[in-house]
Amino acid sequence: MSAEGLERQTRSYLSNNIPQIQEHGGFFEIQDVDEKAGEVTVAIGGACSGCGIAPMTMKAIRHRLPEELDGISKVNVVRAGGPRAAVMPTKTEEMEEMDEYEDYSPPF
Incomplete structure (x- = not known):
């Protein structure tokens, strides 16, 4: 599949299956698509950075x-940079390292 096709599929899946990102004031963007490797990089930011379930959403x-x-x-899921960057990136980093999130499966 082409990079454009993979990006379209990814965007559609996230919008339809993990709507909490946008409903709660966060956003996602597709930063990179490597069609040969089948690898996609998704950035999340905005309110996601201060959200307690952001590490679970990323997982x-x-x-x-x-x-x-x-x-x-x-x-790959990364934090967005630039003007739409995470508002509390250090807090999100701390949450990602917490053992409590290791085996948790979010309800979405």
Whole structure:
């Protein structure tokens, strides 16, 4: 599948299956697509950075996209930069390292 096709599939999946990102004031953007490797990089930012379930959302994206979408074998989830950057990136980093999030599967 082409890079454009993978990007379209990824955007559609996130909008339809993890709407909490945008409903809660966050956003996602597809930063990179490597169609040969089947790798997609998704950035999240805005309110996601201060959200207590952001690490779970990131984990869900990493695990579910390759399971649900043909042509995608790996997903990298990063924090957005620039004017739409995370508002509390250090807090999100701390949360990602917490053991409590290791085995948790979010309800979406």
